Amino acid sequence: MSNPRLRIASAWCIALVACGGTVASPTPSTCPGSNALWVASDYTSSAVGALSVAGQVWATTGRVNLGADPALAVSNGRAFYVARDEDTIFALDARCGAPTQQWNVHQADHPGTSDPQDVGVASDGSLWIPLYEVPTLLVLSSDGAVVHTLDLSSYDTDGNPQAMGIAIVMTPAGEKAFVPLQRLNDLTYTSEQPSWMLRVDIATAKVEATIVLAGRNPFEMREEPETGVLWLADPGNFDDAVEPQAGVERFETATSTTALVAHEADLGGSVAEIAIEGACGAAIVADATAANGTSVVTFDSTSGAPIAPAAQSPLSTAGVGGGFDLEGSVWLDGTLFVGDRRRAANGYPVHALRASATCDLALQPDLIFLPQPPVAVRAPD
Numbered sequence: 001m002s003n004p005r006l007r008i009a010s011a012w013c014i015a016l017v018a019c020g021g022t023v024a025s026p027t028p029s030t031c032p033g034s035n036a037l038w039v040a041s042d043y044t045s046s047a048v049g050a051l052s053v054a055g056q057v058w059a060t061t062g063r064v065n066l067g068a069d070p071a072l073a074v075s076n077g078r079a080f081y082v083a084r085d086e087d088t089i090f091a092l093d094a095r096c097g098a099p100t101q102q103w104n105v106h107q108a109d110h111p112g113t114s115d116p117q118d119v120g121v122a123s124d125g126s127l128w129i130p131l132y133e134v135p136t137l138l139v140l141s142s143d144g145a146v147v148h149t150l151d152l153s154s155y156d157t158d159g160n161p162q163a164m165g166i167a168i169v170m171t172p173a174g175e176k177a178f179v180p181l182q183r184l185n186d187l188t189y190t191s192e193q194p195s196w197m198l199r200v201d202i203a204t205a206k207v208e209a210t211i212v213l214a215g216r217n218p219f220e221m222r223e224e225p226e227t228g229v230l231w232l233a234d235p236g237n238f239d240d241a242v243e244p245q246a247g248v249e250r251f252e253t254a255t256s257t258t259a260l261v262a263h264e265a266d267l268g269g270s271v272a273e274i275a276i277e278g279a280c281g282a283a284i285v286a287d288a289t290a291a292n293g294t295s296v297v298t299f300d301s302t303s304g305a306p307i308a309p310a311a312q313s314p315l316s317t318a319g320v321g322g323g324f325d326l327e328g329s330v331w332l333d334g335t336l337f338v339g340d341r342r343r344a345a346n347g348y349p350v351h352a353l354r355a356s357a358t359c360d361l362a363l364q365p366d367l368i369f370l371p372q373p374p375v376a377v378r379a380p381d
Contacts (some may be wrong), residue, residue, distance in 0.1 A: 029095040031058045036379045037079055038097070038339070039072040040348065040372035047068045047372045048081050048090075049097040053332050053349065054365030060098050064090070072376035073119040079117040079380050087114050091128065094380040103127070103144045110134045110260060119178055120166035122202050128177050130163035137163060137179060137198075139205060148205040152179075154197060155210070158186045165221040168202065168252045169228045175202040178230060178253060180218040191217035191236050194245075199256055204266050214260045215249045220273050222358050225381050228253040233283065234260070235270035243289040248274055248299065250284060261304035267297045268310025272324070277331040280359035284338065285310055285327050293318030294326040296338055298359050308358050314361045315351055317342070328377040336361060339374025348373050 033348040034050040038057075041047070046066040049059035060066075067333040069085035074080075081090040081099060107114045115132035122128060125142030135155070137147035155161040161181035168177050171242040177200040185192050195216050199209040215234025222231045226250035229250060236246030241264055246269055248262040262281065264270055269285025272294070276282075281301035286292040287310065295313035299306050308314065315338060326352070328339030337354045347369030 002119060005098050013247075025271055034058065034095050034162070036330055036377050037072060037074075037092065037329065038370060038374060038378075039070045039081060039351070039376045040339075040370045040374050041068060042072050042372055043068050043102070045372070046083075046093065047370070048072075048099070049370075051368050052236070053335065053337075053352070053367075056243060057282075057368060058096055059371055063103070063323050064099055066090075066176075070375055071117065072378050074380050075119055075166075076118075076121040076123075077381050078121050079378075082116050082119065084115050084132070085113050085299070087116060089116060089119060091126070101144075101208045104131055104136055104320065105140075107131065107134045107136060116165065118165040119167040122168050122177075123170070124202075128166055128168060128200075128290045130166050131178055132162055132164060133160070135168075136164075137177075137200070138313075146229045150205065150207070151202070152181070152198075155198070160186055163198075167221060167223045167253075169223070169230075171228065171253050176200060176208075176253065177202055178251070180213065180221055180232060182217050182342070184217065186250060193266055195234070197251060197256075197258070209253075209256060211256050211258065212259065213249060213251075214245065214258050215247055216243070216245045218249070219271070222274055222276065223381075224250055224276065231276055233236065233271040233274045235266075235272060235286070236264070238270045238286055238292055239288050241265070241269050241285075242340055247271055247280065247305070250301075253334060261301065262299045262306065263304070266306045268313075269295060269305075270296070271326070273329050275329045275331050275336060277336075277355070278304070280307075280355055280362070282331075282336050284327065284329055285296075286324060287318050289318075291323045293320065294324055296326065296329075296336070296353065296361065298361060300359070301316070314353060314363050328374040330379055332379060335364070337377055339370070339377055343371035343373075344369065347371055348376060350377060 056179040067086035071082040091101040135153040137150040236243035293314035295310040350368040
């Protein structure tokens, strides 16, 4: 599979229905003990809510049409549900995950979905939204009015550089937006050329630098708010797990320098997600088979040395069919939580893996079950 991001189903569903386990419908800010937000989808209908490490789950039920292809964005203390196939952004209550506002970002001159990917929040409250199927970085005011539309078509010879995310960071040179560009082949969605990072000045809304990334096809980006470091999952192509320009990349926003710190050949698969807790790096990697079986791997985030590669994974779906079954990961209180799209008796589990001082992960009994297959689990900044 060249790019599993392209998994948009054709049917939409307005009502969200619990599929098992104990799920409560939240009222904003009334979810005591919640630790993280989650998004789930079977790619025909979707759900969003909150969870606690103790096992309680809250889900938004029947309120809005959340579409079929969701993403979860967190930025500067705010959270957003991105309905990519609906071209809609929902602001979420940061404790419960209930939608509180919505904005449509469809570009009328594009025949299909504009495919918003992420939301970055600037210090003035403006929302910066990269579009994937349209070569545009859209900037909305805090009340939803279009402030800027940055044309990104010149950053790839085929006219669309596939902007897949955004992070807004206060650097020594001022507030900047960092936007990774996959720069894929538009016909095959394969990675055939270097990927780039755009640095955009927030005050002027101008691109001021283009940095060549060390890895190719940035698929996910996580920020360390306390350091401004950006971590990129660079799978290259998912049908090849030994590409030299693929793995885990560390981007320093203070200097706009970058390097691969862990290579996919050492980790044992193409990196789809990353989660960093101090020196303990964790990743979800996919093997190069047709099923793209997934595993949780760990590595030293300072040296990049593998701790437990895919062959020693404490949680793996490799060789059991399916494909990309492990999805959604977050560190909470020294424990890595990882979503599993395979249904259990009580719903879809979010596994807990307790980390030792040396970053050895031990699988704990399942306490958290979601009503639909997990897509993302994140703690608000």
